[in-house]
Each structure stands twice: as structure tokens, then as C-alpha cells.
Amino acid sequence: MFEYEFKTISMHETQKIAQKLGKQLFAGDVVALVGDLGTGKTTFSQGVAKIMGIHEPISSPTFTYINEYLGENFRLIHIDAYRIEKSEVLIKMGLSDYYEDSIILIEWANLVPDAIPEEAISILFTAGDSSSSRTLKIFSYRKLKL
Ligand SMILES: Nc1ncnc2c1ncn2[C@@H]1O[C@H](COP(=O)(O)OP(=O)(O)OP(=O)(O)O)[C@@H](O)[C@H]1O
């Protein structure tokens, strides 16, 4: 398991890390985003989307918890599991069908552990002492250039 740790002091810095990671993602990759409210999971997702060539705004949807975007090379599935109680729901909606040809980002992945494949890249977001400091811990089974 490879582990990387970064301290960022702005949304821009968090998105720069997201863009670096985003360049190294391929169809079938699942990225599990874990952390409290407002720690930067959606901000990070926006960075990944940008580097994938997605120009639409990526938001945390209020009424849907799964959004699809078409990138230059891959489809991006952005999921917010905050309101999903049981991972079975997510699996039944066909998350596993998406694995093969898409990159999947799941916010609040810790709430749906059964839906997360073991080989997923996990990112743990924590708030720091100042209002704009965040720590990102990235865990990956393959080596990443970050
Ligand atoms: N270093 C930083 N990295 C990321 N975001 C930051 C940073 N500093 C400040 N912010 C701000 O923190 C907020 C993070 O919100 P964001 O929606 O990305 O969080 P989230 O983890 O997706 O929350 P939720 O669990 O509600 O979906 C944004 O308003 C962003 O501008």
C-alpha cells in the first residue's frame, strides 16, 4: 500500500493535487473520498473533473446522489453517498456496472463500505487548525506520482 500525505492551505492547492491524481486515473478506477462536512471532497472532485476535460460545474447534488459527466477520455461518475443508508442500494443501482468504463468518485465512501472495491484509491480529508488548511492522506495499491 502506498501512502501520500499533503497539507493544503487553499482550495486551489487541493485541486492541484486532484489534477495530478486525475491524470493517472483510468477506466475502472474508484476513488473513495472520506472526511467530515466541508473538508474538500467536492472541491477535490472538481479538480479531477477539470483535468478530465469536463467543463460543467461539479456540485454536491441535493436531490440526486449520482451524476455522470463525459470527459475527453473517460466517463466520470460522481456519487455522494451521504444520504444512502445501505450500500446494497448503491450496488443495486448498478455501481458495479459502472466500474469497467468509468472513473468513479464517491464522497462519504465510508458510509457504503460494501460498495467500495478493495483496490479503490482512498483519500482521507481532515480540517487543520486554520479555516483553509486541510490534510489529505491518499492510500493506493499502485504507485502514484503526486
Ligand atoms: N485547503 C482547502 N482545500 C479544500 N477546500 C478548502 C480549502 N480551504 C478552504 N476550502 C473551502 O472549504 C470548502 C470545502 O467544501 P466541499 O464542498 O469541497 O467539502 P465536502 O467535503 O465536499 O463537503 P460535504 O461533505 O458537505 O459534501 C469549500 O468552500 C472550499 O472553498
Ligand SMILES: [Mg+2]
Ligand atoms: Mg461534497
